[in-house]
Amino acid sequence: MRPRPQVAFGSLLVLVTFAACGAADRPGEASAAVAAPALPERFGLGTPVDEARIAAWDVDIRPDGTGLPPGSGSVEDGAAVYLLRCAACHGPTGTEGPNNRLVGTEAWEDFPATRTVGNYWPFATTLYDYIVRAMPQDSPGTLSADETYAVIAWILHRNELIGADAVMDASTLPAVEMPARDRFVVDDRLESNVVR
Amino acid sequence: MSKSGQGVPRSIERRTWLAAALSGVAASSLLRTRFDAVDLLAQQSEPADPTKVMGRLVSELGSRAPGEQPRRQAGPAAPSSSSRTPLGDLHGIITPADLHFERHHAGVPAIDPESYELLIHGMVERPLVFTLPDLKRFPSVSRIHFLECSGNGGGAFNPARMPTDITPQAMDGLLSTSEWTGVPLATLLREVGVRPQASWIVAEGGDAAMLNRSIPLEKAMDDALIAYGQNGEGLRPEQGYPARVFLPGWEGNTSVKWVRRIEVTDQPVMSREETSNYTDPLKGGSARQFSFVMDAKSVITFPTFPYALPERGWWEVQGLAWSGRGTITGVDISIDGGRTWAPARLQQPVLPLAAVRFTFPWNWDGREAMLLSRCSDETGYVQPSAQEYIAARGEQTRYHSNFIRAWKVTPDGTVTYGLGDLL
Numbered sequence: 156m157r158p159r160p161q162v163a164f165g166s167l168l169v170l171v172t173f174a175a176c177g178a179a180d181r182p183g184e185a186s187a188a189v190a191a192p193a194l195p196e197r198f199g200l201g202t203p204v205d206e207a208r209i210a211a212w213d214v215d216i217r218p219d220g221t222g223l224p225p226g227s228g229s230v231e232d233g234a235a236v237y238l239l240r241c242a243a244c245h246g247p248t249g250t251e252g253p254n255n256r257l258v259g260t261e262a263w264e265d266f267p268a269t270r271t272v273g274n275y276w277p278f279a280t281t282l283y284d285y286i287v288r289a290m291p292q293d294s295p296g297t298l299s300a301d302e303t304y305a306v307i308a309w310i311l312h313r314n315e316l317i318g319a320d321a322v323m324d325a326s327t328l329p330a331v332e333m334p335a336r337d338r339f340v341v342d343d344r345l346e347s348n349v350v351r
Numbered sequence: 352m353s354k355s356g357q358g359v360p361r362s363i364e365r366r367t368w369l370a371a372a373l374s375g376v377a378a379s380s381l382l383r384t385r386f387d388a389v390d391l392l393a394q395q396s397e398p399a400d401p402t403k404v405m406g407r408l409v410s411e412l413g414s415r416a417p418g419e420q421p422r423r424q425a426g427p428a429a430p431s432s433s434s435r436t437p438l439g440d441l442h443g444i445i446t447p448a449d450l451h452f453e454r455h456h457a458g459v460p461a462i463d464p465e466s467y468e469l470l471i472h473g474m475v476e477r478p479l480v481f482t483l484p485d486l487k488r489f490p491s492v493s494r495i496h497f498l499e500c501s502g503n504g505g506g507a508f509n510p511a512r513m514p515t516d517i518t519p520q521a522m523d524g525l526l527s528t529s530e531w532t533g534v535p536l537a538t539l540l541r542e543v544g545v546r547p548q549a550s551w552i553v554a555e556g557g558d559a560a561m562l563n564r565s566i567p568l569e570k571a572m573d574d575a576l577i578a579y580g581q582n583g584e585g586l587r588p589e590q591g592y593p594a595r596v597f598l599p600g601w602e603g604n605t606s607v608k609w610v611r612r613i614e615v616t617d618q619p620v621m622s623r624e625e626t627s628n629y630t631d632p633l634k635g636g637s638a639r640q641f642s643f644v645m646d647a648k649s650v651i652t653f654p655t656f657p658y659a660l661p662e663r664g665w666w667e668v669q670g671l672a673w674s675g676r677g678t679i680t681g682v683d684i685s686i687d688g689g690r691t692w693a694p695a696r697l698q699q700p701v702l703p704l705a706a707v708r709f710t711f712p713w714n715w716d717g718r719e720a721m722l723l724s725r726c727s728d729e730t731g732y733v734q735p736s737a738q739e740y741i742a743a744r745g746e747q748t749r750y751h752s753n754f755i756r757a758w759k760v761t762p763d764g765t766v767t768y769g770l771g772d773l774l
């Protein structure tokens with residue numbers, strides 16, 4: 156519930172305050188101090204929501220595939236989606252830009268030369284989670300589930316992670332093995348006063 | 352102001368002590384230095400004696416003095432871009448809200464406060480939505496904290512070509528400090544009732560990137576805020592209006608702006624911003640993930656490029672220090688490239704997880720000097736040298752760059768970024 160402004164009273168108050176400036180009464184002088192009331196565990200604010208409302212907003216895709224919708228897409232279909240909806244920004248083969256490189260299969264030891272799906276991303280499901288939110292950048296969230304699976308299939312294939320005839324869906328996508336999966340380590344900086 | 356061109360040539364001509372060789376980009380910012388302000392104002396209109404004419408009348412909205420026109424430095428005009436706080440042009444610790452740095456992944460959304468809702472669901476007893484007025488009815492807190500993008504300072508080291516003509520704004524301006532007002536996230540999580548199995552939350556923004564980050568429940572229950580106020584007013588749209596997550600001391604990207612949904616879970620979602628982005632490759636082939644805390648760091652803001660010292664004598668070295676690990680306990684200054692150090696004065700207030708202003712009186716003898724600052728915090732962490740930092744992480748980590756910066760003052764008074772000379 157929103158507090159309602161009391162316009163007429165408010166402007167009157169301003170005038171009175173100016174006139175009486177300096178002559179404010181002193182709160183607390185006459186009455187004894189009273190402790191602030193103890194706060195409750197809950198305030199009873201907020202409005203309950205049903206599952207449909209939550210489902211409409213919850214687009215998270217987890218590494219185990221939780222959240223992936225029905226549908227599927229092939230590498231071949233993905234090539235068409237990519238050309239139409241992505242290539243202008245990410246380049247004809249996903250390497251030319253002008254925006255982020257999506258294809259990079261260079262193996263690396265010390266540091267990755269490129270940091271992309273093929274050699275740096277630890278989870279294939281992240282592609283679905285991200286593309287539904289943010290891509291194509293000029294019209295985010297406008298691909299159908301089939302188109303999304305298809306363009307992901309194309310990206311994974313170009314990164315040499317799945318074959319040319321692979322089909323991505325809610326069960327095959329989480330199963331794609333990502334080369335950089337084991338590169339990621341937990342932050343250990345706080346265990347020390349010395350830079351790590 | 353400088354863009355209008357008013358008075359620019361004359362001003363530069365008269366300021367003989369300003370380094371003449373500065374580029375056009377740098378020259379435009381020369382007119383915004385603390386030394387130029389009064390001078391520039393005086394030249395503009397030769398105003399009448401203000402003690403003999405009536406002044407301007409009261410107004411509903413104030414404006415800056417014509418001679419004080421600090422500006423953010425904006426990156427490329429693209430939906431995913433950033434702009435940087437003019438660290439060298441500000442005083443104290445608070446960043447004016449319109450100069451707070453920006454980092455957006457899909458531009459600044461226009462969100463109607465009347466229809467805004469924050470949904471909290473997942474492993475909870477009662478999924479709820481909160482309107483903005485709902486959020487404001489809960490007990491509120493106001494706290495002064497820094498916010499730093501973990502990419503801040505990524506340009507401070509470049510093995511191919513060390514920069515020299517770089518400002519502290521361009522190098523470390525993804526750092527700002529505000530008084531944030533809001534409701535503790537713990538209060539909202541108690542309202543929905545977190546189930547015992549939960550260990551993470553995932554926060555999501557209502558922008559066109561629907562940016563999402565996983566945050567350990569421990570932090571959410573500790574000092575996390577859902578902030579709706581900044582420096583006494585409502586959040587600026589660029590800072591997440593109507594409401595944002597604010598995680599004191601943690602890398603900026605986790606303080607999700609325009610927050611519209613929080614899911615309580617038992618695992619991270621492994622979003623793009625916590626896998627492909629905002630992870631730190633380390634020498635030896637690993638990559639650090641969930642590197643939330645911003646380490647202790649200090650930067651000198653004066654004297655630095657593009658300012659120049661017109662004459663020898665007393666000057667005040669100034670800067671900011673902050674740590675995501677706790678409270679800053681000291682800042683040391685070296686004027687000889689790190690051979691000797693002396694303590695700087697810390698201006699009050701010195702607050703946990705907030706930037707601290709340090710000052711150091713310096714009687715410049717006109718000889719070449721190399722100015723360094725090194726801070727430490729209450730945990731005993733000491734800001735590392737570039738050499739220590741590179742030895743630990745290698746040369747290619749661009750996030751969390753907190754090593755000691757260096758500023759070289761030459762006898763003609765010019766100041767440039769001097770780390771390259773020390774390596």
